[in-house]
Amino acid sequence: MVDKTNLKAFMLVQQLEDKHWELWDDKTAIQAAREGNCRPLLEEVVTRLSSENIKVEEAYGIIHNKDTISVWNTEKMKNIDEPKANHVHFLFKFDKGASLQKLALAMGIESQYLEKLKSGRYGYDNCQAYLVHAKDDSKYQYSANEVTTILGEDYVSLYNRKMKSWIRGRAKKEAQETNLSVDWIIAEVLAGQLTKNQILLTDEYYKVYGQHKRKINEALDTAGERKSYKTVAELEAGKFKKTVIFVKADSGIGKTALSKKLIGLLQMVAIKFNQVWDFCVTASTNAFDEYNGQDILFLDDIRGDSLTVSDWLKLLDPYMISPISARYHNKLGSAKVIIITSTKHPFKFFENAKGIVGEDLGQFIRRIDYLLTIDGSFNLSTPQKLNNSSITHRYKSLEPNTTSHSFSQPNQQSRNAVLDLLIKTVIRNMQWKKQQKGIIEINQHSYLENSTKKYLNSVEQKELQTEHSDSKPDEIIESFPHLGKVEISKVRSNSS
DSSP states (O other), rough: OOOOOOEEEEEEEESSSSSGGGOOOHHHHHHHTTTTOOOOHHOOOOOOOHTTTEEEEEEEEEEEOOOOOEEEHHHHHHHHEEEOOOOOEEEEEEEEEEEEHHHHHHHHGGGGEEEEEOTTTTTHHHHHHHHHTTTOOTTTOOOOGGGGGESOOOHHHHHHHHHHHHOOOOOOHHHHHHHHHHHHHHHHHHTTOOHHHHHHHHHHHHHHHHHHHHHHHHHHHHHHHHHHHHHHHHTTTTOOOOOEEEEOOOTTTHHHHHHHHHHHHHHHHHHHHOOOOOOOOOOOOSSSSSSSSOSSSETTOGGGGGGBBBHHHHHOTTOOOOEEOOOOSSSOOOOEEEEEEEEHHHHHHHHHHHBTTTTTTTTTTOOOOOEEEEESSEEOOOOOEOOOGOOOOOTHHHHHSSSSSOOOEEEEEEEEHHHHHHHHHHHHHHHHHHOOOOEEEOOTTSSSSSTOOOSSSSOOOOOOOOTTSSOOOOHHHOOOOGGSSSSOOEOOOOOO
């Protein structure tokens, strides 16, 4: 049924490309608007309405050329503001009004671009305010001088007269909007589509969070708990094994910076395999208080005595997820990747674990995938089982029979090669081998050194097959020559 209701006011919102004004033969006024002057276009619309006996009482117009929209960028792993297409907002008020169809025909504009005012006594007032976003603090604040007045009170005068009430309306609107959007945010959190990091770094979400912190945090806790249990189920089903990386370096050498670089890369890789990974950076004391099921656990400069022997062994076990002691209630140590940084060698580090008396330090060592030592160069070592006849160790506090495992001789690598190898180790451990082709590219300034634009190698002829699941990372790399290079443009894989 055609709506014949007479509209006493409406807002025209339209972009300035010619394709949106196809019924206009003369596009001179449109071109003027594209150049920054909307007066000729607004005057032409008023003329067209008047020619159809639609008397305009008030007519205001502005070009919105600084509007942005917040969009989640998967490469940068954060929300970024992208510019909206330039468009006009024309506000009209009539003596007697006309139907939507008549107004659209008179102006030569499709009716879907005409916005009806919301019902209520503040409908028109809200539109007047919206011309400069006076009640929308999160949006760009245009100057009242940018509004063109054709008919009615000069907008600058109107603005100065109403601004105080508009500011009060802004606060009320924000409160109402948070109530409406909190349910959506909670739904997204529970669906695993929204993390606390995203909420706090997105202006719109942050405002809602500030008003409903308790409710959102409860949803985040619930989502984290569910994620932990799902991770447990996947691990028990043999779908992946944990990856443990220990980074040893003196203070100020760059172990934290490299670890954060690795975390960013792993998040990018996860996206390419249709997963969204979050990470948790723990404090040196009460390390697990902030952990909530995140995929990557970053234990930065943690002390060995932060956890008991039992907790360390459970946390680092590649095939088991168990409760870990926390201050308020135990947490499931369900991280898929664990990165530990310390100024101490792993032997000295785990020597300080609570209740370490008489323990075999090798049970910690064998759980580590790689030891990365940074001392001006980058050196990788892997665990190896020791024969009783050859057990030796440099630490005086260790008796010759106190460790069953040690580390291999360090293999010096470039920084990029280290990142490359560690990423591929995670891919292997996660069994991300059979997913659809994807193009993976990272800007050189964002992640790798300037000599590198991409962070994975081209695997064009061969895949990581199941028979390699028990192979060491270096054996896999040797099997696929392309994987030895840092630059990768494609990953051939299928969903696990």
